[in-house]
Each structure stands twice: as structure tokens, then as C-alpha cells.
Amino acid sequence: MSNSAAVKSGGFRLGLLLLALPLLLWLFLLVILPHIDLLLVSLRERISYGKYEFSLINYVEFFTEPLYWNTYVRTAVMSIFATVLTLIIGFPVSYYIAKVIRGKGKNALFLMCLIPFWVSELVRTFGWMILLRESGVISNLLQWIGVADGPVEMLYNDAAIMVGLVYTSMLFMVVPLVSVLDSLDDSLIEAGYDLGGNAFTITRDIVVPHAMPGIASGCIVVFMLTLGNYLTPNLLGGKDSLWFTEQIYTQFITRFNWESGSAFGFLLLVLSSVIVWVGLKLSKQTLSQTVG
Amino acid sequence: MADLKLDQIRKRYGAVDVLHGIDLDVKDGEFVVFVGPSGCGKSTLLRIIAGLEEITGGELMIDGDVVNTKSPRDRGIAMVFQSYALYPHMTVYKNMAFGLKLDKQDKSAIDARVREAARILQLDQLLDRRPSELSGGQRQRVAIGRAIVRQPKVFLFDEPLSNLDAALRVQTRLEIAKLHQDLKSTIVYVTHDQVEAMTLADKIVVMNGGNVEQVGSPMQLYHHPETRFVAGFIGSPAMNFTNVRIDAVAPGKVTVSAPGGIKSVLPFEVPQSEVGKIVELGIRPEHLAPGDEETLSVNGEVDVVEKLGDSTYLYIKLANGDRVTVRAPGHSRIKIGDMVTASAPAGAAHLFDGDGKAFVKVDYPAEFSAEE
Known part of the structure; x- marks a missing residue:
């Protein structure tokens, strides 16, 4: 009896292991292993061909060269700003989809948020370039109605980068927000009005606290996507974009300096982890609440 | 505390008429129960009184003032929701104090009122708990407490007992009856359960298909039903x-x-x-x-x-x-x-x-x- 139970539970465990194997393999081979290698590579210095030594020179270089850490800080600040902007725009949209509109319109609106993601990020970013460039749609329109008397260049500045980043990440903010706001019982909002609240106090005291896990998870995803984005800042910001991912690209591909590129990659990982951790602490959320 | 007057209240959703002109007088201190089968419009009527639904036609008066376009906060009403609608991220104390806080009352006044209501409802020991740590009956009492602290002119109850099990329902029913005796406030109460209606009401309003079938005391409805619908609805077995x-x-x-x-x-x-x-x-x-x-x-x-x-x-x-x-x-x-x-x-x-x-x-x- 006890023997067969043991066999059974053993079989159950084996089944679980087999089910989890693809995930574990993926995590180990594609995430953990490369990062270990990245760390090891970042902690060595090339002495001569095929000869390396342990050294912190790559990290020292990062802190002594103002361009590097200026880009680093700028990327972090811009990413935080883009995340906040996405939240500010995404929240009313999500609230409208989840709580105001009913029936078919709800699905249609949700689909409209999704449709841009049927084309690749490259195409979407080119879309913005067509709109914003000197010979683009908006520039021509402004000239045609007489607001501007010559071509207007709207690309290659921070605002253009911001537009692209917010646009690219919007869906990742709207989806968790809609799902968390959907779970907010209408009677909680009605009770708020009944208890003497107005739109502002109810949003502040009832809707936002309820939506906090969704806000946190949306912000984490958007922040990480933005921080690690290469394409959008590069295309819309041009040479002046100064995004940290571009520095990593340059180290690896242009300078062929894998040691320094690895160090930068590791520093980016540290940066996103620290900022997400601080964000969770400030909003009094835990990672398990946010993901679960 | 105040009286309530409904004059030809109508409600229409798009092309669908839900209420066909409801007339009703509720006197100060009266316990009125709206009863009827589901879909008869009783909850809609309550929500209209609460200010959660707009009025399509007619006049609604609380304490002599027409309140048709007034927001819920200006009507002097407090509603107890079917789902209790307690805020999960607030403690019992904060839930009960929430309305007073929005009203910008000072801390000591809020504290006194919340503790008084908690005493009446025997919630003293539970003030620091969250709603998720309470039983169904306790949540119900917190929801009632949140209404009491606001000292409203009219209490509105929307099927408050329907989420409780049978034994607790009887007990809470008694508590609500006792509460009405103590507070002597005007209460409008919606239920589909005729036993609740018979036991609690001073005046029962039987509704059917968006119309009032009959208004009367429980015994009037029992002995002198004016329509076959009322006769079949009141009394068990039917x-x-x-x-x-x-x-x-x-x-x-x-x-x-x-x-x-x-x-x-x-x-x-x-x-x-x-x-x-x-x-x-x-x-x-x-x-x-x-x-x-x-x-x-x-x-x-x-x-x-x-x-x-x-x-x-x-x-x-x-x-x-x-x-x-x-x-x-x-x-x-x-x-x-x-x-x-x-x-x-x-x-x-x-x-x-x-x-x-x-x-x-x-x-x-x-x-x-x-x-x-």
C-alpha cells in the first residue's frame, strides 16, 4: 500500500519535472548561463591575444568616462518619465474600456489598442518617422495651412523619442490595467458616491488603491521594455538619442570590446533591478502580488 | 430623518421602459419594503432614490426638497449594498470612517461616531481587521455601520440578507428590526423574500413589471390583496x-x-x-x-x-x-x-x-x- 503510494507520488513528481523542463532549460540555457558568462567576461581585461586577467577596469572605465554614466543616468530618467507618461495616458483609457463602455464597444476598443502590435516595431517606428520628418505628413500639413513657412523637422529630439516609447509600450500598460479594473466591483464605486465622494476622491481612495497591483505590473513591464529599447530611441532620436543600449551595441559591435560591453550590460541589469525594487517599495507592493 | 415622496417616477433604458410612473409616500420613521420578483424594477427604484440612476421622468422629494438632479452626497441618504461594497484595502474602522472623512469632519468627531456605531453593532473588537478577515454576518454589520455613522435622513438597503445563510439571515433580520426600533429612522428596503417583507415592514410595496401592484401593511396585503398577483406573491405556501x-x-x-x-x-x-x-x-x-x-x-x-x-x-x-x-x-x-x-x-x-x-x-x- 505505502509502496504504491510512494511510487504514485514519485510518478507525480517526475511528471511535474517533465512539464517544467522546457521552462527550466530555457531559463538555464538562455538566461542564467549567458548572464554568468557576461559577468565573467566583464570582470577580465585583455592583456594580449587570447590572454586575459581578472580586473575591474571595465567598471572603472564606466565611472571615469562622463559620457558613459551621463548616458546611463539619462536613459534611466527618460525611461521613468516615459513610464509615468504611459501610465497617465493609459489609466483613463483603461478605465474607460473596463468600467464605462459596455458590450461590443468594449471589445472593439480593446482590439484597437492591440491592432498596432500586429505589425513589427520597426514598421510602427517608421510610421512615426513618416509623420514627424522634415518632408513628413505633419510638416507638410503645417506648411499647407500656413502655420509654418518652411519644412519643420520634428524628428531627432527627446520629444520624438518619448512619443515613440509611449506609443510602443501603451499596450503593456493597458492590458494589466484593464484586467485589474475589470475586477473592481461597480458597487465599490457606487458606494463611494453614496458615501459622499466625488470623481477625484473616489479615484484617489478607491480606484487607484484597488488598481495598484496592475499599475505596478504595467509600470515594471513598460519600464523594462523602455530601458532595454534599442530601435525606437535610435531611429527617432538619431545621433543625439544617447540611449544606454546604443553604448552596449557600440562596445560589442563597433569597438569589438566584449569586456566593456558585458560590463555595461550588467550595469543595465543592475539599474533596472534597483529601480523596480525602489518602485515596489515606494508603492508598498510586492513582486508576488504584482505578478500573481 | 425625513419623509420621502415619489411622484410619477419613470425610468427608461433606451427603448425599454423599466418603471411606468411610480407614486409613493414614505412617512418619517417608516420602514418600507419593496418586494417583487426579479426584474420587477424594485432595485432600479432604490437606485433612483440613492441617486445612482438618473430619473427619466417624475419627481423625487426627500424632506420636501426635489432631489432629482442632486448627487448622492447631497441627498442625505446612506445605502447598504447587496455585496456590502466594503473597501478591501481599508480596516473596519477606516471603512466606517470613510464617509465622514470625505465630509471633512474633524478627527475626534469621526472617532466618536465610529466607536458609537461599532458599539451598537458589536463591532468593537473588529475595528482593526480587514473585511477579508470577517465572516459574512460581520461584513454585513460593517456595511450597516458605515451607513449609520453618517446619520442619514433615509437608509436604503438593497437585498442586504441575500448573501447570508439561512440561520444568519433570520438573526440579521432581527437585528435590523431592532436597529429600526432604536434609531427610529426612515428605511427603504428591497428584497425578493416575502418573509423579510412581512416581518420587517411597516408598509410593503409589491412591485410587478415596473408597476406598483399594491401598497399596504403586511396584514392588509395578506388579508386583502387587491390583485391576483399580490395574492399569489404574499403567503407561503402560495x-x-x-x-x-x-x-x-x-x-x-x-x-x-x-x-x-x-x-x-x-x-x-x-x-x-x-x-x-x-x-x-x-x-x-x-x-x-x-x-x-x-x-x-x-x-x-x-x-x-x-x-x-x-x-x-x-x-x-x-x-x-x-x-x-x-x-x-x-x-x-x-x-x-x-x-x-x-x-x-x-x-x-x-x-x-x-x-x-x-x-x-x-x-x-x-x-x-x-x-x-
């Missing part, structure tokens, strides 16, 4: 109905008969024009008893017997196919298949015309009267 023919009428008297036994003279004022017509006769199960001692008798075969201990429900199949429920006292020995005659006093009968309107009953004994 009133028996069977078709009878009007054979003859005289002042204060009507002779009715049905194939298969019923032939009786009943004390109703029926116009001459009704002679020969088929009308509906209603008798409550508790007014019928096995035996033929009383004037109005029915007979048939028993096809179901339900024994409850204190009484026995006999389901008798009449010759015309209708089934009649008889509430026999005690533990009856009658078995399935027995041929049984049951009878009721003529004064216990109800008679409804083809449109379901009751004929006026005259000259009936005190036990079938709503007068105290």
Missing part, C-alpha cells in the same frame, strides 16, 4: 387558485360553482354583469382543513404529502386538474392516494375577475381582517 363560474349574484353574496364539487355562496360584492363568467377563486392553504365542516369545500385525490412535524401539506388534485395545497395541522395520517375533502370558511375566500382584480369582500369574520 395561495391556491382554481377557476369557478359565477352562477348568481345578490347584494353582498355570490354563488360560484366548478365541475367536480365546488358549490358555494361567498360574501362578495359582484356586479350583475359578471353572472355566467369564469373567475378565479383563491384560498390560502392555511385556511383549508381536512373535513367538510366549513362552507367552502373541495375534494380530490391526495398525490403528494409533505410532513413538517408541526403541520402537513397535502396536495390534492381536483376534478378540473388544478392542484390545491392544504395545510393540515399536526402530523396528519392521510396518505397518498386517499380521497380527501377539505373545507374553508366562506370569509377566507378571495375572488378575482378576468383581469386579476379582486372583488370586494363584505361581511367577513375578524380573523380574516387586517384591522388590529
Whole structure:
């Protein structure tokens, strides 16, 4: 009896292991292993061909060269700003989809948020370039109605980068927000009005606290996507974009300096982890609440 | 505390009329219960009073002021929601204080009122808990407490007991009744449960299909239902109905008969024009008893017997196919298949015309009267 139970539970465990194997393999081979290698590579210095030594020179270089850490800080600040902007725009949209509109319109609106993601990020970013460039749609329109008397260049500045980043990440903010706001019982909002609240106090005291896990998870995803984005800042910001991912690209591909590129990659990982951790602490959320 | 007046209140969603002009007067301190089947518009009417639904037509007055366009906060009402609508991220104390905080009252006043309400509702020990740590009955009390602290003119209850189990429902019902005695406030209460309506109400409003069928005290509705709908809705088990023919009428008297036994003279004022017509006769199960001692008798075969201990429900199949429920006292020995005659006093009968309107009953004994 006890023997067969043991066999059974053993079989159950084996089944679980087999089910989890693809995930574990993926995590180990594609995430953990490369990062270990990245760390090891970042902690060595090339002495001569095929000869390396342990050294912190790559990290020292990062802190002594103002361009590097200026880009680093700028990327972090811009990413935080883009995340906040996405939240500010995404929240009313999500609230409208989840709580105001009913029936078919709800699905249609949700689909409209999704449709841009049927084309690749490259195409979407080119879309913005067509709109914003000197010979683009908006520039021509402004000239045609007489607001501007010559071509207007709207690309290659921070605002253009911001537009692209917010646009690219919007869906990742709207989806968790809609799902968390959907779970907010209408009677909680009605009770708020009944208890003497107005739109502002109810949003502040009832809707936002309820939506906090969704806000946190949306912000984490958007922040990480933005921080690690290469394409959008590069295309819309041009040479002046100064995004940290571009520095990593340059180290690896242009300078062929894998040691320094690895160090930068590791520093980016540290940066996103620290900022997400601080964000969770400030909003009094835990990672398990946010993901679960 | 205040009175409440509804004047031709209408509500329309798109092309659908939900309320067809509701008139109602609620006096200061009265406990009014809206009762009716689901979809009859009772909850919509409550939400209109609360200010959560817009009024399509008519006038709503609280304490003499027209409040049609006033926001919920300016109406002086407090609602207890069916789902309780407690805020999960706030403690019991904060939930109860929330309305007062929005009202910008000072801390010590809020504290005094919350603690007073908590004392009345025996929530003193639970003030620091979250709603998720409370039982259903405790959550219900917090929801009531949140309404009490605001000292509203009118309390609104939307099916407050429907999420509780049977035993707790009876207990909470008693607590609400006691609360009304203590606070002496005006209460409007919505339920689909006629037992709650009968036990709690000073005045019951029976609603059906967006109309008020009848307004009256519980005993008025029980003894003098004005329509067949009210007669069938109030009382448990439900009133028996069977078709009878009007054979003859005289002042204060009507002779009715049905194939298969019923032939009786009943004390109703029926116009001459009704002679020969088929009308509906209603008798409550508790007014019928096995035996033929009383004037109005029915007979048939028993096809179901339900024994409850204190009484026995006999389901008798009449010759015309209708089934009649008889509430026999005690533990009856009658078995399935027995041929049984049951009878009721003529004064216990109800008679409804083809449109379901009751004929006026005259000259009936005190036990079938709503007068105290």
C-alpha cells in the first residue's frame, strides 16, 4: 500500500519535472548561463591575444568616462518619465474600456489598442518617422495651412523619442490595467458616491488603491521594455538619442570590446533591478502580488 | 430623518421602459419594503432614490426638497449594498470612517461616531481587521455601520440578507428590526423574500413589471390583496387558485360553482354583469382543513404529502386538474392516494375577475381582517 503510494507520488513528481523542463532549460540555457558568462567576461581585461586577467577596469572605465554614466543616468530618467507618461495616458483609457463602455464597444476598443502590435516595431517606428520628418505628413500639413513657412523637422529630439516609447509600450500598460479594473466591483464605486465622494476622491481612495497591483505590473513591464529599447530611441532620436543600449551595441559591435560591453550590460541589469525594487517599495507592493 | 415622496417616477433604458410612473409616500420613521420578483424594477427604484440612476421622468422629494438632479452626497441618504461594497484595502474602522472623512469632519468627531456605531453593532473588537478577515454576518454589520455613522435622513438597503445563510439571515433580520426600533429612522428596503417583507415592514410595496401592484401593511396585503398577483406573491405556501363560474349574484353574496364539487355562496360584492363568467377563486392553504365542516369545500385525490412535524401539506388534485395545497395541522395520517375533502370558511375566500382584480369582500369574520 505505502509502496504504491510512494511510487504514485514519485510518478507525480517526475511528471511535474517533465512539464517544467522546457521552462527550466530555457531559463538555464538562455538566461542564467549567458548572464554568468557576461559577468565573467566583464570582470577580465585583455592583456594580449587570447590572454586575459581578472580586473575591474571595465567598471572603472564606466565611472571615469562622463559620457558613459551621463548616458546611463539619462536613459534611466527618460525611461521613468516615459513610464509615468504611459501610465497617465493609459489609466483613463483603461478605465474607460473596463468600467464605462459596455458590450461590443468594449471589445472593439480593446482590439484597437492591440491592432498596432500586429505589425513589427520597426514598421510602427517608421510610421512615426513618416509623420514627424522634415518632408513628413505633419510638416507638410503645417506648411499647407500656413502655420509654418518652411519644412519643420520634428524628428531627432527627446520629444520624438518619448512619443515613440509611449506609443510602443501603451499596450503593456493597458492590458494589466484593464484586467485589474475589470475586477473592481461597480458597487465599490457606487458606494463611494453614496458615501459622499466625488470623481477625484473616489479615484484617489478607491480606484487607484484597488488598481495598484496592475499599475505596478504595467509600470515594471513598460519600464523594462523602455530601458532595454534599442530601435525606437535610435531611429527617432538619431545621433543625439544617447540611449544606454546604443553604448552596449557600440562596445560589442563597433569597438569589438566584449569586456566593456558585458560590463555595461550588467550595469543595465543592475539599474533596472534597483529601480523596480525602489518602485515596489515606494508603492508598498510586492513582486508576488504584482505578478500573481 | 425625513419623509420621502415619489411622484410619477419613470425610468427608461433606451427603448425599454423599466418603471411606468411610480407614486409613493414614505412617512418619517417608516420602514418600507419593496418586494417583487426579479426584474420587477424594485432595485432600479432604490437606485433612483440613492441617486445612482438618473430619473427619466417624475419627481423625487426627500424632506420636501426635489432631489432629482442632486448627487448622492447631497441627498442625505446612506445605502447598504447587496455585496456590502466594503473597501478591501481599508480596516473596519477606516471603512466606517470613510464617509465622514470625505465630509471633512474633524478627527475626534469621526472617532466618536465610529466607536458609537461599532458599539451598537458589536463591532468593537473588529475595528482593526480587514473585511477579508470577517465572516459574512460581520461584513454585513460593517456595511450597516458605515451607513449609520453618517446619520442619514433615509437608509436604503438593497437585498442586504441575500448573501447570508439561512440561520444568519433570520438573526440579521432581527437585528435590523431592532436597529429600526432604536434609531427610529426612515428605511427603504428591497428584497425578493416575502418573509423579510412581512416581518420587517411597516408598509410593503409589491412591485410587478415596473408597476406598483399594491401598497399596504403586511396584514392588509395578506388579508386583502387587491390583485391576483399580490395574492399569489404574499403567503407561503402560495395561495391556491382554481377557476369557478359565477352562477348568481345578490347584494353582498355570490354563488360560484366548478365541475367536480365546488358549490358555494361567498360574501362578495359582484356586479350583475359578471353572472355566467369564469373567475378565479383563491384560498390560502392555511385556511383549508381536512373535513367538510366549513362552507367552502373541495375534494380530490391526495398525490403528494409533505410532513413538517408541526403541520402537513397535502396536495390534492381536483376534478378540473388544478392542484390545491392544504395545510393540515399536526402530523396528519392521510396518505397518498386517499380521497380527501377539505373545507374553508366562506370569509377566507378571495375572488378575482378576468383581469386579476379582486372583488370586494363584505361581511367577513375578524380573523380574516387586517384591522388590529
